[in-house]
Amino acid sequence: MAQYNTLLYYCYTTIEDAEQFAADHLKFCKSLNLTGRIIVAREGLNGTVSGTPEACRAYMEAVHADSRFNATEFKIDEVDEPSFVKMHVRYKEEIVHSGLRDPNIINPQIQTGKYLEPKEFLDMKNAEDVVILDVRSNYEHNLGKFKNAITLDIENFRDFPDKINELAKYKDKKIVTYCTGGIKCEKASALLLHEGFKDVYQLHGGIIKYGKEAGGEDFEGKCYVFDNRLAVDVNTVNPVAISTCYNCGKVTEKMINCANPECNEHFTQCEECGTAMEGCCSDACKEHPRKRVYDGTGYYVKVPQPVNKKEKVSLA
Incomplete structure (x- = not known):
């Protein structure tokens, strides 16, 4: 039996006190020893969190106990280790960045497919x-x-x-x-x-x-997926690999982030090219002075930022 769960969820709902909610929610998540990334906006919540089954159960119960979020659906994965290293809760203008911020035009609470x-x-x-x-x-x-x-x-x-x-x-x-x-x-x-x-x-x-x-x-x-697993299997009926190595063209399903933090390109790379290129997408990135150490995973922990900082923050 897996020792941890990873929860994927979102909820479009109105949060009037979104900035304060983000700060309070971070404290609550840390009290449960959860790790993950959550975006809070006036239009709702968007999160992936990971922790023990008991902690995840307590988190889901707390979210559902709030009338604003009682319709939230959680997708639950069993994992062998936490899917994140740290816990981040960010306040942003949207829970998924679309640039469509006029609720009179686009509002999933009113009209959606x-x-x-x-x-x-x-x-x-x-x-x-x-x-x-x-x-x-x-x-x-x-x-x-x-x-x-x-x-x-x-x-x-x-x-x-x-x-x-x-x-x-x-x-x-x-x-x-x-x-x-x-x-x-x-x-x-x-x-x-x-x-x-x-x-x-x-x-x-x-x-x-x-x-x-x-x-x-x-x-x-x-x-x-937007956590340190990077990619998960979905098809148990008729699976087939379609992605190829960015560098050599060999069929591979391994997704990584470029080891050059100023590039951070998301791309597929086979094990052989990963070793040869040290997790980079190009020779230029391989020679970059800020290149991160490639450990074979292609996942890198983000530099911590203030909880309520409003500028764009990448999820992956």
Whole structure:
């Protein structure tokens, strides 16, 4: 039996005292000896935390006890060690950065795509009038995606609104969005509806829930996650590797961050190139004076920052 749990969750809800809540929530998480990353905004919570089963149970009970968060769904993974080294709770303008901050235009609490539960998605995804749309970033869908899914050339989710025109040809289709845990789909599907798409759905709970409840059928490759595991298996039905080494082209599912902190590129790299390149994506990064020591994992602990600092903070 695994000694730890990792919880993935989000909740769109109004938090009037979001900055103070973030500071208080950090203290609470530390009192439970949890590690993880949580974003707090006026529009809700977005988090991944890790700890003992008892600590995680206490955390979930506390979240559900607050009427603002009682509808929160937790995806629970059993892990052999904590998925983070430290505990961070950040206050930000959005719980997933989209640049769509006008609640009169995009507000998942008011309008969003219709939920499809994993088994409903499984039954629907291959229909001729259905388009499966991946709303994640390049480094995520390069590692793994649903078979025949439409992917977008975006570096960050905030680039998604600029791609709406590319999707116009699918307006007469049923559009089903998906992402890791569901949080991006809430805004992506809401934006599609705002832009005149009529029949919009989203995979409820994302790739992670689909893997747990429907076996992950037809999800090709691995799923990128925002903790020190970096990638997790999803498909137990018909798995296949689709990602290749950034440096040599060999098939590999190992995802890392470049050892050069000023690059920090997310990319797939085989074990051999990882050793030869010392965890870097290029020779220039390999020679960089601030290059971090590569330990074979490609995961690096972030430099601590003040809890409520508002500038952009990377999640991975």
